Amino acid sequence: MPELRKDPIIDRWVIISTERAKRPSDLIVEKTSTRGGFCPLCPGNEDKTPSEIFAIREGNTAPDTAGWRLRVVPNKFPALISSGELNKRTEGIYDKMNGFGAHEVIIETPDHTATATTMMVEDFKNIIIAWRQRILAYGQDSRFRYISIFKNYGIVAGSTLEHPHSQLIALPVVPKRAVEELDGAQAYYSHRDRCVFCDIIDQEITDTRRIAAENPGFLAFEPFASRFPFETWIIPKAHAASFEQADEALIDELANMLSCVLKKINAALGSPPYNLMLHSSPFNTDVGAFYHWHIEITPRLTRVAGFEWGTGFYINPTPPEQAAQYLREAWIG
Amino acid sequence: MPELRKDPIIDRWVIISTERAKRPSDLIVEKTSTRGGFCPLCPGNEDKTPSEIFAIREGNTAPDTAGWRLRVVPNKFPALISSGELNKRTEGIYDKMNGFGAHEVIIETPDHTATATTMMVEDFKNIIIAWRQRILAYGQDSRFRYISIFKNYGIVAGSTLEHPHSQLIALPVVPKRAVEELDGAQAYYSHRDRCVFCDIIDQEITDTRRIAAENPGFLAFEPFASRFPFETWIIPKAHAASFEQADEALIDELANMLSCVLKKINAALGSPPYNLMLHSSPFNTDVGAFYHWHIEITPRLTRVAGFEWGTGFYINPTPPEQAAQYLREAWIG
Numbered sequence: 230m231p232e233l234r235k236d237p238i239i240d241r242w243v244i245i246s247t248e249r250a251k252r253p254s255d256l257i258v259e260k261t262s263t264r265g266g267f268c269p270l271c272p273g274n275e276d277k278t279p280s281e282i283f284a285i286r287e288g289n290t291a292p293d294t295a296g297w298r299l300r301v302v303p304n305k306f307p308a309l310i311s312s313g314e315l316n317k318r319t320e321g322i323y324d325k326m327n328g329f330g331a332h333e334v335i336i337e338t339p340d341h342t343a344t345a346t347t348m349m350v351e352d353f354k355n356i357i358i359a360w361r362q363r364i365l366a367y368g369q370d371s372r373f374r375y376i377s378i379f380k381n382y383g384i385v386a387g388s389t390l391e392h393p394h395s396q397l398i399a400l401p402v403v404p405k406r407a408v409e410e411l412d413g414a415q416a417y418y419s420h421r422d423r424c425v426f427c428d429i430i431d432q433e434i435t436d437t438r439r440i441a442a443e444n445p446g447f448l449a450f451e452p453f454a455s456r457f458p459f460e461t462w463i464i465p466k467a468h469a470a471s472f473e474q475a476d477e478a479l480i481d482e483l484a485n486m487l488s489c490v491l492k493k494i495n496a497a498l499g500s501p502p503y504n505l506m507l508h509s510s511p512f513n514t515d516v517g518a519f520y521h522w523h524i525e526i527t528p529r530l531t532r533v534a535g536f537e538w539g540t541g542f543y544i545n546p547t548p549p550e551q552a553a554q555y556l557r558e559a560w561i562g
Numbered sequence: 563m564p565e566l567r568k569d570p571i572i573d574r575w576v577i578i579s580t581e582r583a584k585r586p587s588d589l590i591v592e593k594t595s596t597r598g599g600f601c602p603l604c605p606g607n608e609d610k611t612p613s614e615i616f617a618i619r620e621g622n623t624a625p626d627t628a629g630w631r632l633r634v635v636p637n638k639f640p641a642l643i644s645s646g647e648l649n650k651r652t653e654g655i656y657d658k659m660n661g662f663g664a665h666e667v668i669i670e671t672p673d674h675t676a677t678a679t680t681m682m683v684e685d686f687k688n689i690i691i692a693w694r695q696r697i698l699a700y701g702q703d704s705r706f707r708y709i710s711i712f713k714n715y716g717i718v719a720g721s722t723l724e725h726p727h728s729q730l731i732a733l734p735v736v737p738k739r740a741v742e743e744l745d746g747a748q749a750y751y752s753h754r755d756r757c758v759f760c761d762i763i764d765q766e767i768t769d770t771r772r773i774a775a776e777n778p779g780f781l782a783f784e785p786f787a788s789r790f791p792f793e794t795w796i797i798p799k800a801h802a803a804s805f806e807q808a809d810e811a812l813i814d815e816l817a818n819m820l821s822c823v824l825k826k827i828n829a830a831l832g833s834p835p836y837n838l839m840l841h842s843s844p845f846n847t848d849v850g851a852f853y854h855w856h857i858e859i860t861p862r863l864t865r866v867a868g869f870e871w872g873t874g875f876y877i878n879p880t881p882p883e884q885a886a887q888y889l890r891e892a893w894i895g
Contacts, residue, residue, distance in 0.1 A: 230643055232661050235657040237656055242735055242737065242738065308564065321769070325566060328565050381867040384865075386867060387866065404873035405572070405575065405874035406875075407874075408573065428655050432654045432656075454656070504867060507872070508872065525871075525872070534714040534721070535712030535839050536712050536729070538858075539710050539739065539837075540708075540731075
């Protein structure tokens with residue numbers, strides 16, 4: 230019998246469906262094929278991207294030349310434009326504003342062929358430092374309300390460039406998904422005077438069945454109401470609303486955990502396409518007591534179709550308890 | 563400059579981004595290839611599906627034999643099971659219940675190779691009659707709260723069977739997406755004493771730029787805050803909360819409009835993969851004044867990736883005004 234499970238933060242139901250796991254088309258891992266051709270993100274091609282905003286470099290190499298370990302540049306095809314005003318206005322009953330914002334590409338390594346499996350913990354640390362530095366920079370500008378940090382790996386997950394990279398989009402409004410999480414966490418807090426994420430961490434550590442990995446600073450687990458097979462969250466054990474407040478020691482622990490979890494996902498599933506999303510608090514909001522930052526990683530192994538789009542329900546053919554066991558047992562050398 | 567637009571019903575922002583339309587990988591129509599092989603939904607194979615629940619048949623042909631124009635059967639791999647009790651319970655801080663519900667397949671035509679382009683208005687009428695009949699049947703059973711009717715066309719849109727079909731999932735809870743729409747419509751109504759959908763219809767008919775097609779009963783238009791290129795809604799002009807209350811005359815008009823819109827989408831975009839979702843009111847709720855049923859059709863031409871999953875924001879590279887013009891001008895013979 231399938232099980233209906235409710236997400237404890239937002240009112241989203243999922244169907245954990247063992248019956249559907251039997252379908253032959255389920256859990257097919259679409260290979261991330263090598264596309265070849267010219268790569269504008271590779272060392273030596275620094276003039277093919279807009280000028281760098283931030284970099285971690287070896288020695289005294291000059292900006293926009295080779296010699297970098299990590300490089301952040303504006304997206305050449307930005308979703309939002311960082312000049313001009315918001316100019317909020319209406320059109321009859323509709324609301325609109327200018328597409329003000331920012332869109333950056335974090336080039337995670339000079340090695341075009343690197344994957345989470347081959348990257349070192351040091352590489353992950355560089356990525357996390359870059360994310361933090363860029364969020365702190367945008368936090369200085371009151372026109373920005375929220376920063377979305379995400380990574381698309383593989384064509385199926387929406388990646389259009391093969392070279393390892395993540396992205397940042399700075400938004401002038403707090404997006405719907407963040408508002409839902411904040412509202413849900415606030416409602417829980419107002420009833421119980423506790424952070425819902427802290428309660429989840431406590432229960433998962435006690436239960437153990439959904440734990441994928443753990444270190445002193447972080448828990449990696451499969452959520453009780455996972456929408457997708459092998460959906461994995463990485464969350465700091467100590468309560469904290471904002472990722473960018475993480476100190477050096479916590480960044481070390483996160484680099485370690487991110488490396489471990491992505492290597493385990495690659496080992497268990499054969500390097501599947503995935504999306505990674507940082508969920509952190511908006512700027513200038515008083516959510517410190519009830520919000521708790523975390524990272525969500527969702528391998529793309531099932532297709533989202535009319536039922537999911539029409540209802541917001543998800544059908545997950547792999548119980549999170551089983552997925553966690555696969556990940557715990559995945560050997561990563 | 564891209565534009566940020568807000569959905570007037572739910573607080574969802576989209577980026578209408580002309581800049582991103584230039585990307586070569588945008589708006590690639592993935593072909594629905596013929597997969598061949600044995601088809602359990604074809605005439606003559608009635609014994610390969612569970613017994614039929616409803617059918618539109620020629621003459622006096624017997625159930626579960628050939629001679630049908632349309633056939634409704636239980637899904638052989640159901641997401642939910644229609645026996646047993648809900649058994650609502652907790653697991654620590656989490657809520658769950660048994661996966662009670664129902665899952666049916668509407669086999670839309672005996673012709674395996676039929677598409678919206680080749681199907682007659684009469685075929686669409688049969689489909690709409692079947693949807694209505696099945697919803698009315700579930701409405702008799704107080705254990706069901708909401709019916710999701712949807713169609714996945716093409717592999718990219720999540721279809722696993724090639725034979726033309728739509729699906730029905732009967733749910734014991736009102737899903738998140740429906741709650742959001744109901745809450746948004748109710749909030750609008752409580753402020754203005756008007757249905758937000760009726761106001762949208764009025765504005766779109768006055769504006770005309772986003773209209774894709776129109777007949778006496780229905781408006782087909784591209785929403786102001788379209789999430790996807792060529793997202794198209796079909797909505798009855800007269801206020802009505804529940805699809806299943808549609809009378810014979812309105813069903814004729816809807817068959818005509820559904821046929822017209824899908825043929826236009828196929829003509830304009832080369833038969834793209836798409837999802838179709840019926841949005842109608844839950845059972846046994848008092849939403850008649852402020853809710854308004856409609857059909858949402860979303861061609862799958864862009865990939866949903868980390869940014870969309872992480873924020874609930876969408877990036878739409880085709881302004882709905884442009885998409886509507888393409889559809890208005892699409893020649894469908």
